[in-house]
Every structure is written in structure tokens, then in C-alpha cells.
Amino acid sequence: MRMRRFSLLVLGLAAAPAAAWAAPEGGDAALVDRREIVIPARAAELVRIDNLLGRVMVRGTSRAGEIHVIAEKHAPSAEALGRLRVHYTAFESGEVAIDTRVELGGRERSLPLGGSGVDLVLEIPADVAVEAKTFGGDVSAQGLRAGAKLETTGGKIGVSDVRGGVVTHQLRGGQKLAAVEGDVDLDGVEGDMDLRDLGGGRVDARVVDGSIRAEDVRSGFVRLVTTTGEIVLIGVIRPAAHYDLRSYAGDVRVVPVGDPAPFTLRARSASPVAASFPLRASRRDGEWLRAEYIGRRAPVRARTALLELSSTLGRVIIQPRTAAELR
Amino acid sequence: MSCPATERLSAFIDGDLARAEAEATRTHAAGCARCTAALSDLGALVTAARGLDSPEPPPTLWMSLDGALARAERPSWLASWSSWRPFAAGALVGAAALALALIVLPGGRGTHPLEAPATAVAVAPTVAPDPLLEEAEAEFARAGASYERSIEKLRGLLEREEKGWSADERARVADRLAGLDDLIARSRELARQTPGDRTGNEQLFAAYQQKIAFLAAAVHRGGVWSDQRP
Numbered sequence: 001m002r003m004r005r006f007s008l009l010v011l012g013l014a015a016a017p018a019a020a021w022a023a024p025e026g027g028d029a030a031l032v033d034r035r036e037i038v039i040p041a042r043a044a045e046l047v048r049i050d051n052l053l054g055r056v057m058v059r060g061t062s063r064a065g066e067i068h069v070i071a072e073k074h075a076p077s078a079e080a081l082g083r084l085r086v087h088y089t090a091f092e093s094g095e096v097a098i099d100t101r102v103e104l105g106g107r108e109r110s111l112p113l114g115g116s117g118v119d120l121v122l123e124i125p126a127d128v129a130v131e132a133k134t135f136g137g138d139v140s141a142q143g144l145r146a147g148a149k150l151e152t153t154g155g156k157i158g159v160s161d162v163r164g165g166v167v168t169h170q171l172r173g174g175q176k177l178a179a180v181e182g183d184v185d186l187d188g189v190e191g192d193m194d195l196r197d198l199g200g201g202r203v204d205a206r207v208v209d210g211s212i213r214a215e216d217v218r219s220g221f222v223r224l225v226t227t228t229g230e231i232v233l234i235g236v237i238r239p240a241a242h243y244d245l246r247s248y249a250g251d252v253r254v255v256p257v258g259d260p261a262p263f264t265l266r267a268r269s270a271s272p273v274a275a276s277f278p279l280r281a282s283r284r285d286g287e288w289l290r291a292e293y294i295g296r297r298a299p300v301r302a303r304t305a306l307l308e309l310s311s312t313l314g315r316v317i318i319q320p321r322t323a324a325e326l327r
Numbered sequence: 328m329s330c331p332a333t334e335r336l337s338a339f340i341d342g343d344l345a346r347a348e349a350e351a352t353r354t355h356a357a358g359c360a361r362c363t364a365a366l367s368d369l370g371a372l373v374t375a376a377r378g379l380d381s382p383e384p385p386p387t388l389w390m391s392l393d394g395a396l397a398r399a400e401r402p403s404w405l406a407s408w409s410s411w412r413p414f415a416a417g418a419l420v421g422a423a424a425l426a427l428a429l430i431v432l433p434g435g436r437g438t439h440p441l442e443a444p445a446t447a448v449a450v451a452p453t454v455a456p457d458p459l460l461e462e463a464e465a466e467f468a469r470a471g472a473s474y475e476r477s478i479e480k481l482r483g484l485l486e487r488e489e490k491g492w493s494a495d496e497r498a499r500v501a502d503r504l505a506g507l508d509d510l511i512a513r514s515r516e517l518a519r520q521t522p523g524d525r526t527g528n529e530q531l532f533a534a535y536q537q538k539i540a541f542l543a544a545a546v547h548r549g550g551v552w553s554d555q556r557p
Contacts, residue, residue, distance in 0.1 A: 109523055109525070114462040189474070
């Protein structure tokens with residue numbers, strides 16, 4: 001594959017005068033070097049960012065044909081600062097790869113560091129897909145129109161105003177998504193998930209040790225699963241939609257807004273299901289309760305939604321917001 | 328994906344695979360004991376190679392290589408030197424590496440052991456550990472500890488659930504967990520053998536993730552093979 005390879009922002013000791021002392025978030029004073037560069041990207045379709053050395057913030061812009069990168073390096077010494085690198089490679093296939101490295105033993109390596117790092121802020125054409133990976137740094141995407149795939153070991157994940165699919169992988173740190181029009185697939189081990197205003201066809205979120213709160217989800221399929229935390233779903237129960245909400249140790253709570261569409265309920269919990277809606281034809285099937293809600297003003301032949309709610313050790317609750325909560 | 332050839336696994340360890348292929352190899356190896364073992368062996372080989380002494384080449388080596396290349400007739404198919412310069416540089420480095428390997432590796436084909444390396448071994452200075460490398464390893468270790476904590480937590484929940492299972496179910500889960508533990512142990516060894524290389528640690532993290540996913544699924548189902556959902 002032919003490619004054009006460029007090395008940018010290769011900072012050595014000679015460039016140290018351009019750097020300045022500053023106090024990063026951690027508190028300790030650090031030497032900082034901030035550079036900006038514009039990458040021509042007329043045919044770019046995908047931008048991959050691999051930054052194990054710090055944070056990544058991506059913003060979609062209407063400025064076509066170029067990628068604007070701000071790289072901020074920080075280190076406790078000029079010697080360490082001089083060993084941090086940022087590279088980009090533009091492939092003819094339409095992929096642009098941007099990565100950060102540290103020089104170790106005569107080789108440049110992609111590794112996380114504790115006391116030094118590189119934070120990247122990128123403005124890219126909104127219609128370019130983005131894949132970004134960090135280690136300990138936060139990763140966020142905003143204003144994109146071709147989806148995003150974000151991965152981090154210990155950083156927070158933030159997504160807002162994105163069209164297209166969103167996929168995440170995370171060890172710990174928590175995730176926030178808002179205003180996404182596209183399928184959503186979220187995976188986390190530790191940390192809460194906060195989801196708002198999701199309009200794609202499918203939402204699938206899994207976390208082991210954390211709670212999931214989802215509000216105003218308009219997708220036809222919604223699966224939220226946590227092991228130790230609780231699940232709260234707030235919003236309209238949509239006709240024919242399938243909601244699969246499961247927690248092992250926490251409560252599962254559905255807070256319908258307005259008059260819900262007719263739904264079939266399958267529920268399992270340690271204590272009786274608490275529902276403020278008139279459920280009919282209730283029957284038990286093993287440890288599962290099955291019941292129907294026909295709606296107050298259900299139109300004839302309204303398509304029934306399916307609510308599968310399970311909490312092994314906690315409660316299953318279906319009730320509107322209380323007056324206190326509304327206030 | 329079927330098991331990659333050994334040379335592809337070797338290229339994976341060296342970080343020479345394209346991103347997509349590296350990702351596919353990593354995913355495959357995370358669930359394949361054979362490839363994990365092969366990666367572990369290759370990693371050990373890389374470590375052993377790194378352990379070899381690396382004496383400075385004689386000052387005349389580069390000049391003689393350079394001179395030999397300059398004397399060589401330019402092939403007719405070499406249209407533009409400038410466009411091939413990167414490859415030529417790579418070839419020079421490769422040739423130098425080969426020459427070094429022939430000097431260093433005992434019993435190298437077509438060579439005889441030189442006397443000089445013995446002296447070089449004796450005076451080779453001890454390289455101090457790089458603080459940045461130690462930082463990187465500490466970061467990886469912290470992430471590994473986080474995975475371990477989550478696994479411990481899930482183990483506790485699983486023990487609670489297992490009480491209601493049949494002996495057969497418990498045995499099958501234990502068997503699967505033993506396989507995953509083996510995968511983690513091998514991956515950890517690979518990571519240990521290749522300090523400063525993210526590949527080994529990513530392999531280890533993938534193994535942790537596999538175990539976490541299995542434990543979480545087992546806990547949720549309340550008996551892996553007896554999901555009674557209607």
C-alpha cells in the first residue's frame with residue numbers, strides 16, 4: 001500500500017525553549033510544549049487516533065479537507081519532553097492514522113506513562129469516521145456525522161451530538177452519551193453509564209461494576225446490563241420496542257413518561273414487582289412473572305412492546321416519577 | 328479466523344502487521360490456546376535475542392558496506408534512486424544487522440567465532456533501567472490490578488450463585504475458568520518477557536476481558552446451563 005508518512009512535532013532538546021512551565025491537572029509543575037498543525041485530508045474517510053500517552057478530544061467541523069491537530073506534550077523534564085513524539089500517516093485508502101510515541105532504548109514505542117504525556121485535540125471534517133484509543137486519558141467525540149469507535153483503559157468516555165454508530169470499550173472511568181443518532185454498543189467493566197437522547201435503532205450497554213441511567217431512548221431495541229449496579233430507564237415506552245434490562249445485585253427501574261404503549265412484561269426479582277400500572281393476565285412461569293399492560297387509550301391493533309426486566313438480588317420497579325422527582 | 332502462520336504471529340509480536348490484521352490476530356489469540364502458546368514462545372525468543380550482547384560494529388563496517396553498495400552497478404530496473412532510498416537504507420540496516428548477527432551468534436553459518444566478542448562481553452556496561460520504561464510498566468500493572476479486582480468481585484458473586492447449582496454445572500464452570508486462568512498465565516508471561524511492548528499487555532488485557540465476560544454471564548444466568556427465562 002502506498003502511503004505518505006510524515007513526522008510532525010518531533011520535539012528534541014533544541015525545541016525546549018519553545019516550551020513553558022505549567023501546572024497540569026495532576027498538580028505538579030510540568031514542562032509543556034504546545035504545537036498546532038493542519039493535515040491536508042481531502043480524501044479522508046477514517047481517522048484513527050492511537051494515544052496511550054494522554055487524552056483525545058475530537059470535534060467535527062464543517063471545514064472540509066483538513067484535520068487540525070493541537071498536540072500538547074507535558075513532562076517533568078526537558079529530557080523526557082524531548083522523547084515524546086506525535087506522528088501522522090495519510091494512506092491513499094482514505095485513512096489517516098495519528099499516533100503518539102515515546103522514545104525508549106532507541107525505538108519509538110506506543111506506551112502509557114505516569115508522569116509525562118501528550119494530549120490531542122483534533123478538529124476533523126464531520127463526515128469522517130473516527131476511531132480513537134487512549135490508555136489513562138479521557139476520550140471524547142462531538143459533532144461527528146459518520147460515527148465513532150472509542151476505547152480507553154482508564155479514561156472517561158464522552159460522546160455528544162454524533163450521527164452514526166457509536167462503539168465503546170472501557171476498563172474503568174465511566175461513560176456519558178448524549179444526542180446520538182445511530183446504533184450504540186457500549187462496553188465497560190467499572191464505572192457508571194449516563195445515556196440521554198439516543199435515537200438509533202439499537203442500544204446495547206454492558207457494565208460489570210456500575211449503574212446505567214438511560215433517559216429519552218427512542219430505539220427499537222434497548223439492552224442494558226449491569227452486574228452490581230442499578231438500571232434506570234426514563235422515557236416513552238415505544239410501540240413494538242424491546243427493552244431488556246438486567247441487573248444482578250441492583251434495582252431495575254423503569255420510569256415511563258406519558259401513557260406507555262401496550263406492553264408485555266416479563267420480570268424476575270428478589271421481591272414482588274412494584275408496578276403502578278394495571279397489569280392483566282399475570283401468571284408465573286418458573287421464577288419469571290408474565291403480565292400484560294393494554295394501555296389506557298391504546299389504539300386498536302397497537303403493536304405491543306416487550307419489557308424484560310430482571311434483578312436477581314434487587315427489585316423491579318415500574319412507576320412514573322414521583323411528584324418530588326418531577327419537582 | 329483460522330490460526331495464523333508462525334511468520335504472521337512473529338510479525339504481530341514485532342508490531343509489523345497492519346492494524347486490522349493485528350486486531351484480528353489479537354482477538355483470535357485471546358481465545359486460542361495454541362496461538363497464545365506460540366506467541367509466548369516467540370516472545371521468549373525475542374527476549375532471548377534482546378539478551379544477546381550488542382557490541383558496537385567495527386568502525387570500518389559501515390564504510391565497507393557503503394563502499395560496496397557504491398561500487399555495485401545500479402540495476403536497470405532501479406529507475407529512481409530517491410524513490411528507493413528508504414528501502415536501500417533499510418537494506419543497509421538489515422545488512423548491518425546480519426553482519427552483527429554473524430559476528431555475535433556463535434556458530435553462524437559460514438563464519439567462525441571471533442575473539443573480540445568475548446572481550447566485549449566482559450566489558451559490556453550494565454544498562455540502567457529507563458525511568459520512562461518503569462513508568463510504562465507501572466501503568467500496565469495498575470490496569471492489570473484493576474482487572475484482577477473486578478475478577479475477584481465477580482468470583483465472590485459466582486461463589487454465592489454456585490451454591491444452588493448441580494455438581495456437574497459447577498465442574499463445567501470450574502473447567503472453563505481453569506482454561507481462562509491458563510490463558511491469563513500465558514499472556515502474563517508473554518507480557519513479562521517483553522517489557523516496553525504493548526502487544527503482550529494488550530494480549531493479557533484481552534484474556535482478562537474474556538474471563539470477566541464469562542464470569543459476568545455465569546453470575547447473571549444463575550446457572551450457566553439452566554436459564555429458565557420463558
